Structures are given as C-alpha cells and as structure tokens.
Amino acid sequence: MAKAVGIDLGTTNSVVAVMEGGKPTVVINSEGSRLTPSVVGFTPAGERLVGQLAKRQAVLNPENTIYSVKRFIGRRYSEVQSELKNVPYKVVPGPNDAVRFMIMGREYSPEEISSMILRRLADDAAKYLGEKVTDAVITVPAYFNDAQRTATKDAGRIAGLNVLRIINEPTAAALAYGLDKKKNETVLVFDLGGGTFDVSILDVGDGVFEVRSTSGDTHLGGDDFDKKIVDWMAEEFQRNNGIDLRKDRQALQRLTEAAEKAKVELSGALEARISLPFITADANGPKHLEMTLTRAKFDQLTADLVERCVGPVKQALADATITERDIDEVILVGGATRIPAVQALVRKLTGGKDPNQSVNPDEMVAIGAAIQAGVLAGEVKGVVLLDVTPLSLGIETLGGVTTKLIDRNTTIPARKSEVFSTADDNQTAVDVHVLQGERELARDNRTLGNFRLEGIQPAPRGTPQIEVAFDIDANGILTVTARDQQTGKEQKVTISGSTQLSKEEVDRMVKDAQAHVEEDKRRREEVEVRNHADSAAYQVERQIREMGDRVPANEKARAEQLIHEVREALNNQSPDFARLRQLASDLQQIGYALASSASQPQPAGGPSPGARPGPQPGAADEEVIDAEFKQTR
Amino acid sequence: MATETESSEVERLRQELGREHDLYLRALADFDNFRRRTERDRAAAAQREKRAYLLSMLDLLDGFDRAVEHLDEAPESIAEGIRVLHRQLLGMLEAQGVRPFESVGQPFNPEVHEGIGSEQSENFETGTVTHEARRGYRWGEELLRPARVRVAQ
Numbered sequence: 001m002a003k004a005v006g007i008d009l010g011t012t013n014s015v016v017a018v019m020e021g022g023k024p025t026v027v028i029n030s031e032g033s034r035l036t037p038s039v040v041g042f043t044p045a046g047e048r049l050v051g052q053l054a055k056r057q058a059v060l061n062p063e064n065t066i067y068s069v070k071r072f073i074g075r076r077y078s079e080v081q082s083e084l085k086n087v088p089y090k091v092v093p094g095p096n097d098a099v100r101f102m103i104m105g106r107e108y109s110p111e112e113i114s115s116m117i118l119r120r121l122a123d124d125a126a127k128y129l130g131e132k133v134t135d136a137v138i139t140v141p142a143y144f145n146d147a148q149r150t151a152t153k154d155a156g157r158i159a160g161l162n163v164l165r166i167i168n169e170p171t172a173a174a175l176a177y178g179l180d181k182k183k184n185e186t187v188l189v190f191d192l193g194g195g196t197f198d199v200s201i202l203d204v205g206d207g208v209f210e211v212r213s214t215s216g217d218t219h220l221g222g223d224d225f226d227k228k229i230v231d232w233m234a235e236e237f238q239r240n241n242g243i244d245l246r247k248d249r250q251a252l253q254r255l256t257e258a259a260e261k262a263k264v265e266l267s268g269a270l271e272a273r274i275s276l277p278f279i280t281a282d283a284n285g286p287k288h289l290e291m292t293l294t295r296a297k298f299d300q301l302t303a304d305l306v307e308r309c310v311g312p313v314k315q316a317l318a319d320a321t322i323t324e325r326d327i328d329e330v331i332l333v334g335g336a337t338r339i340p341a342v343q344a345l346v347r348k349l350t351g352g353k354d355p356n357q358s359v360n361p362d363e364m365v366a367i368g369a370a371i372q373a374g375v376l377a378g379e380v381k382g383v384v385l386l387d388v389t390p391l392s393l394g395i396e397t398l399g400g401v402t403t404k405l406i407d408r409n410t411t412i413p414a415r416k417s418e419v420f421s422t423a424d425d426n427q428t429a430v431d432v433h434v435l436q437g438e439r440e441l442a443r444d445n446r447t448l449g450n451f452r453l454e455g456i457q458p459a460p461r462g463t464p465q466i467e468v469a470f471d472i473d474a475n476g477i478l479t480v481t482a483r484d485q486q487t488g489k490e491q492k493v494t495i496s497g498s499t500q501l502s503k504e505e506v507d508r509m510v511k512d513a514q515a516h517v518e519e520d521k522r523r524r525e526e527v528e529v530r531n532h533a534d535s536a537a538y539q540v541e542r543q544i545r546e547m548g549d550r551v552p553a554n555e556k557a558r559a560e561q562l563i564h565e566v567r568e569a570l571n572n573q574s575p576d577f578a579r580l581r582q583l584a585s586d587l588q589q590i591g592y593a594l595a596s597s598a599s600q601p602q603p604a605g606g607p608s609p610g611a612r613p614g615p616q617p618g619a620a621d622e623e624v625i626d627a628e629f630k631q632t633r
Numbered sequence: 634m635a636t637e638t639e640s641s642e643v644e645r646l647r648q649e650l651g652r653e654h655d656l657y658l659r660a661l662a663d664f665d666n667f668r669r670r671t672e673r674d675r676a677a678a679a680q681r682e683k684r685a686y687l688l689s690m691l692d693l694l695d696g697f698d699r700a701v702e703h704l705d706e707a708p709e710s711i712a713e714g715i716r717v718l719h720r721q722l723l724g725m726l727e728a729q730g731v732r733p734f735e736s737v738g739q740p741f742n743p744e745v746h747e748g749i750g751s752e753q754s755e756n757f758e759t760g761t762v763t764h765e766a767r768r769g770y771r772w773g774e775e776l777l778r779p780a781r782v783r784v785a786q
Contacts, residue, residue, distance in 0.1 A: 020670065021663045032681070032775075041743075044760070053743040060741065060748035060784055249750055250766045253781070278699030286703045 004135035004164060004377035005125045006369025007118060008172070009152065011070040012194035012221075014038050015363055016121040017370035018129055024176070024370040026363045029124040034363065036124070040116045041065040042103050050120040062088035064103050066113050068195075071218070072099045073110040073155070074148030114155035122161055136161045137373040139365050142168040142200045143214040164376045170200035171209040172368030173333045177356045180207045185328035188316070190346050190355070192309065193334035193362070195221040199312045201320040201327075213319035215312035220305065222263075222336035228301045229259035233274065233291060241287055243280055251279050262293050267338040270295045299341045306341050313349045330355040335362040388412065390506040393470055393478065396433040396442035398423050399527035405470045408438065408510070412476065417469035419485070426458040430466060432482045434495065438513030440520035441527075446509075453482040453491040461538065529577050530570060533584035537566045540591045547594065555590065562587045684777065687731055691770060691778055694722055698768065730773045736762045736780040745769055747779045754785035761785045 006024070008015045013035040016027045026034050031052045041054035042064040049057065058065040071083045077093040077100075084091040092107065094100035100107040118138070126133045140152050149166050156163035170189035174180065179187060184205045191198040198216040202209050233255055234245045245251040258274050265272035276289040299306075317323060330350045336342060338361065346355055358364055388411050394404035397420065405416045422430065431452050437445030456464050465485040472478045481492040513520070540559050544551050551559075566583050569575040697719040704712040736746060739762050746762065746769070754763045762782045769780025 021667050028677070032684075043743075049743060056743040056747040056779060057741070058748075060751055250781075253749060253766075277696040278703065281703070285706050286699070 003125070003129055003131050003133050004137070004370075004373035005122060005133050006172070006366050006371070006373045007121055007136050007138045008169070008363075008366035008369060009070065009114065009118065009138055009140075009155075010038055010193065011068055011196050012038060012223075013362070014117055014121055015366035016125045017363070017366040018125055018133075019370055019374035020129070022374075024367040024374070026360070026366060027121075027125045027128045029121075030127065034360075036117070036121060037067070038069065038117050039065060039067045040069070040113050048116065050116050063090060065089065066101055066103075066108075069110050069113045069117075073114055074144070074151030075099060075110075111151050111155040111158055114152065115158035118156055118159040118161060122159065134162055135164050135373065135377055137165050137167060137369045137376065138163060139167055139169045139172045139369050141196075141198055141214070141216075142170050142211045143198070143216070164373060167369060167372055168200070168209070168211060169198070169333070169365045170202055170211070170214075170331070172365045172372065173331050174202060174204060174209065174329075174368065175371050176358075176364040176368035177329075177331055179204050179329060179331075179356075180209070182329070186212075186320075186322060186326050187329045187331060188313075188327045188350060189331045189333060190309075190313070190337065191216075191333040191365075192336040192342060193221050194223055194336070195219065197221060197309060197312065199316040201316050201322070212322075213316045215316040215319065217308060217312055220308055222334075222339075224305050225263055225302050225336065225339065226256060226259045228305065229262055229293065229298070230255045232293075232297075232301050233259065233289065236291060237279075237289055241280075241282075243282060243287065245280060245289075248280060254279065263298070263339070266293065266295050266298050267340060295340065302339075302341065306339075306345050309342065309345055310349065313346075324349065324351040327351065327353065329353075331364075332357040332361050333364050337361050389414070389472060389476075391436050391446075391509055392438055393448070393472075394435050394445075395420075395468060395480075396435060398531050400442045401524055401527050402435050402437070402440060402442050402445055405468070406472065412472045413474045415469065415471045417467055420466050420468055421462045422456065422459070422464050422466075423461055425461050427461065427464075428456045428458060429454040430456065430482065432468060432480060432491075432493075434478075434480050434493065437509050439516060440524040444512075444516070444520070448478070448495045449480065449493040451480075451482070451491050451493045453484060453489065455487060455489045456484050457486055460542070462535075526577055529581050529584065533566050533580050533587075534570055536584045536587040536591065537563045537570075540587050540594070543591060543594045550597075551594065552597075555594070559587070559590050559594075562590070684772065687726070687729060687772060687777060690722075690726060691731075694719075694726065695767060697722060726770075731770055731777060733768045733770050734780070736765045736769055736782050738762065741782065741784045745776055745779050746782045748784055749781050750783045751786045752783050757785040759785055 003018060005027075006017045008017075014037075015035060017024050018027060019025075028034055029036050029051065033052065036051040037055045039051065039054040039058060041049040041057050041061060043049065043057065043061065044064075054065060055067075058067070066089055068083075068087065072080055072091070076097040077091075078097055080091065080099060090102040092100050092102050094107065094109065099110055101110070101113065118136070122133045122136065136156055138152055138156055140149055144152070153163045153166055169191065170187075173189055173191070174187055179185065182204050184203075187202045187204055189198075189200045189202065191200070196216065196218055197220040198214065200214045201212045203212055204210075230246070230252070238244050245255055254276055258276055262272040262274050271292050271294045274289065274291050274293060278286045279289045280287050327350050330346060330353050332343065332346065332355045337346070337357065343355065343357075347353065388409045389406055390408060392404045392408045393406040394402050397403045403418075405418060406414060420430075429452055431450065433442060433447065434449040435442055435445040436448050439445050453466065456466070467481075467483045467485055469481045469483070470478065471481070476496070478495045479492055480495070481490060483490045541563055544556060544559060562583055566580070566587065569580045569583065697715070700715055701719055704715060707715070734745065738757065739746075741748060741760055741762055749766055752763060754761075757763045761784065762780075763785050764783040765780055766783065767778075767781035770777040
C-alpha cells in the first residue's frame, strides 16, 4: 500500500513526516538528519544535487545553486525586485512576468526547483518506510495567495506526487498539537524559523480552521541571533588583539558555528563557554579565543531582534480585531522559539498564557501535515483506538505500603500478575485490598475494592504462594483474582469504571503524589526497614528452634539479645530507624552463620528457610517478590 | 427455517465479525511493526548519540592539529609532549573506527567535501581541492564529518 506523507516545504529547511502505526514520525534523511536544506545545486559536471550536498558546494558554485526558492514561487518577476538583490544566482523574467532562474543557459521555474526538493523528500520517506510514496499534504504560509498555492501544488505534481491538499502552516501546527478537537477557540501561532517570522491568528471550531489574520517579517529568524553573537565575539576579540576575525573566512566560519552552538546551549543553561583555540595568528604567535556568554548578555545583544517580534504580533491582533485576552491557545513553532527571551516575550504579549511547545518546534508543521495526510488517505480510520489506565493499580502489602501491579499510562487491555505470600505463621486467609493511585502508602490511595481469600493451608509465614492477577479489559473493567497455588482456591472481585476518572481528578492525584514524593519515599523505606527487621528476627528465631542445642551458647545468647532489641524497637511507634537497620543487618549475619554451620553436620537438613523475608526466590515463580500480605485478624 | 430477519441478522453479525477480525489482525500487525520499529529506532538513537560524541571529540582533535602547526615556536620538550597527546587522541578515535581521509589533490566532491572558497592555483587542476581548512573523517563506512576545503578555480 502506498503511503501519504506530510511535507513542510520551508524557506531554509524542509521536513517530511509520515504516519507510522497511527502516529506521526519525522523521517530521517539519507544524511542522518531530520532537516533537509531547501537548496538545489547544478554542478559543472551536469549533476543535480538537493539538500545537504547542494549546500556544501554552494560557496563554490553560487550562480548555479538555488536557495530560498520559496521567496519566489508563484510570484511575478516585477514583485520580487527586492528579493533578487539578495541572491547570487540569476533571476530573469519569463513569459507573463513569471520568475525564471537562469542556470547554465537553461531556464528553470520556481515550481521545477521546488519539485526537486519535494521529490527528494518523498524519496527519503519512501526509503525510510520501505514503501512507495505517492500522496502528500504540503504546507504553505497562511499569507500565500492563490497563485503561490497553485504554484506549490504544481511543484508537487511535477515531482510526481498526488497533492492531497495544500494546508496552512499554522493550521498544521495546530493539528500537531491536537487543537482540532477544541471547540470555538482563538489560537495564536508564533512561528520564528531560520530566516522568516510569521504570526497567525486562527479560529478553531470542531475541526474547522479559519485564518483570521497574519503578519510577520520575511527577513527575521534564528540566523540573525547567531550573527549577533558572532559580531560580539569578533568585536571583543578585536578590542583585545587588534584583529578582525570576520575578515578571515575560515575564522568566520568557526565563529558562526560556535555562535550557533552557544545559542542552543543558552536555551537550557545560564551561560555558555566558547572555546576556539588557535583561531588566528600574528607575528607574536597563535591567538586563542575563549569567552563566556551569559544568557543575560545574549538577551542584551539580541534585544532589538526580540523587539522586532512585537509589531507583527500586535498587528495580527489588531487585524483580527481581538485583544490578548481573547486568545485561548498559543503555539510556538520554529527552532528559534526555543530562545528563552522569545518565549518570555510571547508570554508577555499573550497575557501570560502558557504556550503549547514541543521539544522539536521545527518539526511540528510537518507532523501536522502528516496527520492531515493520514486522515485524507484514510489511514487513521483503521487504527484500533486504545485507552490507557490513568492511575496505577496495586494492592496493599505488609506494613500498609502499596505494591503496584499496573503502572499508570499502561495501554489497556492489560494483564499482570505477581506471587505474594503470608506475613504470619499459620495464616489461613489473606485480605486483598485493591488500590488506585500514585502514593507509596495504601492509606493515601483510593480503595477500589476488598476481598478475602480463605482456606489457605496452615504453614510458616512466607511459604504459601498466592498469585494475584490484575486484568483490565478494553472497557476499563478491572478483575482482580487471588489464587492459592497449593489448593487452587480462588477469589475475585470485578471493579468497573477504574479508568473513568475525570481529568481533574487524575491530575490532582498525580500532582499530590509528586508533592509528597520525598515524604512517601521515606515512609516507604521505614516500612521496609520494619519488615526486614521483623523478618530477620523471625528467621533467626526459627533457625535457633530448629537447630536446638547445636547452636553455640554464646551465639544463641547474642542472637536472642538482638531479637529482643528488634522486637522492642518494632513495638515503638517511631523507632530509631538507623539503629533498627543495623540490628536487622547484624541479625541477618548471625542467620547466615547459623545456616552455614547447620548445613555442615546435617547435610539432609531439608529446605532451610534462610534469613530472607518473604518467599525464597525461584522457589516457584520468577515473579516472587519480597512482599507479604498484612496479617488477617 | 430461518426467517428473513434472522438471516439478515446472521449476515450482519458475519460482517461485523469480519470487521472485528480485521481490526484484530491490524492491531497484531501494528504491534509487530511497532516492535521492529522500536528496535530499529533504539539502534539508530544509540548510533546518533555516539556520533555526536565523536564529533565533539573531533573539535578537540582540530585544536591539536592547529597546535601542532605552531610547535616550532615551543620548547622541544613541551612540543614533544603535545605531539604525544595528539597521537594518543588520534589513536583513541581510531580505535572507535574514526579515520581521517585525504582531500588535497582530489577532485571536489560534495559527498565528502564542503567548499568554503576557491582560489587560483598553478599546481592544481580546476575543480581540485587545493587546501584543507578542516580535515574530513569517516566513521567506519559512513561520513562522520565532511572536509572543509578550498578548490582551484
């Protein structure tokens, strides 16, 4: 089956995304990158290069390397006078005032050049998917007029693609963030890319998008921020060393690279270190550049660029005849929106709203296009919609802690089981307390149900094997079964609606757990120390009983003393946990010593219970864990 | 004998079963594909991470390359120490499969070269690399970093 792809055909870079297993994924191109430069080069040898390779030879072959074709597509020659002054390749008028590029004596239309980029993207996607790509959704800026849209569509057709639809970039971004499901909202899309800045205001309602206004700056982007850093570094260096690094092409290239790296670092850190050893040399020998750029300095250097974003946002609001208070959602698109000062500005301009942003804001347009392509190609229909459990599910175990069996956000239907045991000797029944929530202690979580499994054969604690299974079906109905593996006795409870919590309730419970994470961890550790100490005391006591007078008198006295101390500490509501841990560890050592001395004179001594709390690992099932039910009274 | 409503009910159920079965198979296939994709993605992610790390090591190596060019200005004992460090770093990278490749004298090839300028040259034919501003490296079979070069006009 042929696949449909989504293509963000950008001015500087392009991105292609596909639907895979119902989820949009960005394609990694043959050079291992997610971004493909929107550049086409024609070499003297007659070869045609697209993307990274074309970019690598651009400096050597400027007349025959076309970039920023998006600035020309669908426009009249007479309209692009200011643009063609900025490019080194030859732009000539064609029939009916059309734009043509003159390359080695042949004329190419912007549609043809764009088609080469589109073809390359589709080929990369096909290679990635291992399937032929025939259909595509291509994005264009919201301000593109009919001629520009038609030309983009034609470019797709020349590339051999069936263009399912041309959609607006801000609409694609809104789709990528799932805003199509919202009802009657006003969305502001702030798109600051490598070289262009677009602001759009959309009305979204039941899957319908309407562009209310657009504004922007066709020559403002992340590259301008890099240049500010380069200038700062070069000026500082010149002040100290009297050499202008910008005159040295090789040094300039290193500065530009270091500037971009520093900019990226400053999105996460408060300062970036720039080291360019041996950047140049004069009569006195080599010179090195080493500086630290703080975020504050970076913000100061780029304040005028950030300020240039204000006008278009205000303009877009005014054109849509709304104020910042009317905006329901804000979306950040484009790599440069990672810059903290840009984010702060957007927040300020939109009344302090938290924007929708992703780790890869430069990929959201392509992702939205892929989602649209998936819907149009009917691919999204066949997918089984699966739900997840909003909160973790588990049972209460010894000491009142929650032992989770199914973690939150597990896709359902799901089944999970674990083997537990008893906490006391000759315990004949266990209570299963089914819990929902993220907290460590049972009493802080929500009780979903309770039941009792009876008729367990009397046995020392830790011996019975009780399998507890959680099974949630596709409708969210949870069945918890407890089964005594020896007798086959079984008891169960069915709970419906374990997934039907309101979003607020789920959020509250998750937040609550996060707020108490430290405290819960400590409390859980305390319970574990208690359990461990109790179990160690029990095991050693039992060993002494079983070995009788073969236990050396001095060891016996010491063991009994320790057991006594442990029991005393356990009776205390708030014992000294450090001491209790030490006592338990000492007891455990004695237990090991006794076990080894017992095994020597008595080789057929039967299965020694050892000094471990809970069932022996590997005794019956790999899933046996160190947890026990609390005692049934 | 089945009445008309019963047989249409059977037909409806049969169709529904077919649909459900199709969905079931799709889910199975999806999962299988997902498993394969996850495996592939994990391997690719590990490769990418290592690649980024090796690339940052190349920055360091570039520094050494430049230092070595200036060693005649340093006392011999220091110079020798730096040469040893340089070789050690090269050796470490080589153990990871990273190897430099020669560019000067080769025809310019955008697969492995990034052009930063052109110049008149008496020694080289037009389109040949005359100068290497930054060495190029391969990592096993793949290109780790293109060489940055000047080319004869």
